[in-house]
Amino acid sequence: MSQYLIVGAGIYGATYARELALAGHQVQVIEKANHLAGHIYTEEIEGIQVHTFGAHIFHTSDDEVWEYVNQFADFNHYINSPIANYKGEIYNLPFNMNTFNKLWGVITPDEALAKINEQRGQVTGEPKNLEEQAIALVGQDVYEKLIKGYTEKQWGKSATELPAFIIRRLPLRFTYDNNYFNDPHQGIPVGGYTQIVEKMLDHPNIQVQLNTDFFNKKDAYLRDFDRIIYTGQIDQFFDFELGMLEYRSLRFETEVLNIANYQGNAVVNYTDRETPYTRIIEHKHFEFGQQEKTVITREYSKEWETGDEPYYPVNDELNNRLYEEYVALAKDFPKVHFGGRLGQYKYYNMDQVIRSALDAVREELA
Numbered sequence: 001m002s003q004y005l006i007v008g009a010g011i012y013g014a015t016y017a018r019e020l021a022l023a024g025h026q027v028q029v030i031e032k033a034n035h036l037a038g039h040i041y042t043e044e045i046e047g048i049q050v051h052t053f054g055a056h057i058f059h060t061s062d063d064e065v066w067e068y069v070n071q072f073a074d075f076n077h078y079i080n081s082p083i084a085n086y087k088g089e090i091y092n093l094p095f096n097m098n099t100f101n102k103l104w105g106v107i108t109p110d111e112a113l114a115k116i117n118e119q120r121g122q123v124t125g126e127p128k129n130l131e132e133q134a135i136a137l138v139g140q141d142v143y144e145k146l147i148k149g150y151t152e153k154q155w156g157k158s159a160t161e162l163p164a165f166i167i168r169r170l171p172l173r174f175t176y177d178n179n180y181f182n183d184p185h186q187g188i189p190v191g192g193y194t195q196i197v198e199k200m201l202d203h204p205n206i207q208v209q210l211n212t213d214f215f216n217k218k219d220a221y222l223r224d225f226d227r228i229i230y231t232g233q234i235d236q237f238f239d240f241e242l243g244m245l246e247y248r249s250l251r252f253e254t255e256v257l258n259i260a261n262y263q264g265n266a267v268v269n270y271t272d273r274e275t276p277y278t279r280i281i282e283h284k285h286f287e288f289g290q291q292e293k294t295v296i297t298r299e300y301s302k303e304w305e306t307g308d309e310p311y312y313p314v315n316d317e318l319n320n321r322l323y324e325e326y327v328a329l330a331k332d333f334p335k336v337h338f339g340g341r342l343g344q345y346k347y348y349n350m351d352q353v354i355r356s357a358l359d360a361v362r363e364e365l366a
Contacts, residue, residue: 001025005221007214008231010038011350012340014200015357016229021205023365028225029201030212035194036201039311040350042192046256046293048284049192053309054250054299055267055281056193059183060351066185068354072196075187078286081178082267082279086145093269094180095142096173103141109174115139116172133164138172149273154248154301163316188286222335227364231340233310234326242326245345246319247310251300253277262294276300313345320345337364 002025006013009031017027035041039053057080060066069075084091092098100112119139127133130151134143147170148159155162179186189196201208214221214232221228230237235245266285270277277298284294304310313319323345330338339360341348348356 002226003224004028004227004229005030005225006229006231007221008038008340009033009036009197009201009208009210010231010340010353011040011197012343012353012357013038013229013231014197015354016339016361017206018200018203019358019361019365021203025205027206029206029208030214031208031210032213034211036208036210037194037197039309040193040197042194044192045254045295047291048289048293048295049287050254050283050295050297051193051281051286052252052254054252054297054311055279055286056350057181057186057188057286058350059181059186060349061183061185062351062355063185065351065354065358068358069189069196069351072199073189073191073193076190076287077186078188078266078288079186080180080267081265082180082269083265084146084150084269084271085275086149086271087274089145091146092178093146094171094173094178095138095146096178097176098178099142099146103145112174116142127164129160129164130162130166131159133167134159134170137167137170142170146271148271149275150269150271150278152273153276153278156248156301156303165316190287222333226335228336230336230338231343233342234323234330234338234345237336237338238326238329242329243322245322245326246314246316247304247308248312248314249302249304249308250311251302253298253300255296255298257294257296259294260290260292262296310342313341313347315345315347 004020004025004027006017006027006029009029013029017029020027040056041052042049043052082093084093091102097112100106104115106112106115116139119141120136122140123132123136127136134147152159263280263282266282267279269279277300279299281297282294284291338344340353
């Protein structure tokens with residue numbers, strides 16, 4: 001029986017910890033925040049489950065992961081159908097026949113495709129930047145109203161300065177269907193996400209310490225534990241000795257309003273460049289709430305700075321090469337496993353985090 005330390009009580013660390021505990025190992029989980037669940041943390045405000053660190057909609061095509069997560073919560077039938085607000089004009093997302101009808105008045109898929117193909121032809125040759133890549137994929141109108149401003153706010157740069165590879169594909173759906181995801185399993189846990197991690201970690205073999213920073217006792221932890229599962233920033237583990245990996249971060253403004261319904265939808269993206277926030281979340285709609293008040297969150301994209309929460313790795317060529325150099329350094333620490341978004345410098349959806357953790361812990365226990 002080994003002594004394990006899990007650094008981080010997000011969904012990766014919680015999944016790993018639970019499976020180790022079920023196999024009979026003793027697990028110590030430490031978390032620098034004052035709460036469990038990492039970025040999927042939800043808290044109740046005015047009877048509404050508020051997604052503190054941005055909207056999280058669970059969706060997956062992985063049957064095993066869906067069954068796994070349903071052990072810890074009952075999921076409702078919420079379908080993600082965001083809308084876009086472009087200077088007061090409302091469009092359905094993802095790009096589908098409802099979007100194309102609003103843009104051009106077209107009714108049939110053939111009419112929509114003809115319009116898009118006509119506009120795609122404005123770009124000839126290999127796209128030199130994100131703007132040209134997007135127009136080559138979806139045409140000028142969809143790009144101008146629904147991609148350009150939103151993307152520039154996300155990255156903090158002009159679309160003509162961003163590399164083309166950021167947008168490899170933009171799905172176009174020639175059906176009148178506003179379901180954002182193609183996955184057969186989709187929903188929101190009734191009562192929020194925090195309970196999922198709480199239940200995962202509710203085992204006699206697991207001890208949890210909040211408000212505990214790994215780096216305050218790093219050497220002692222490395223000495224005292226047989227194995228460490230580290231889910232923090234991989235570059236921070238090595239004291240940024242090769243340089244800092246780049247991230248995008250987010251800033252949130254959450255407000256309680258004395259009205260029952262602010263925007264009529266859980267997610268509204270603001271796709272013009274002038275509106276400073278990227279989207280507004282109205283949390284009650286995730287659980288079809290009927291409360292007298294509502295809670296909204298404005299979400300702003302920002303450049304990551306030391307002290308900010310790192311949300312999205314900037315997986316360009318330069319950063320990926322630096323990450324691989326850190327992976328090479330990690331070979332000198334065979335007792336440490338680096339996992340999750342930050343440990344593997346990779347964007348994961350929630351189901352992918354669980355799948356990655358299950359695969360890794362099974363290999364560990366084999």
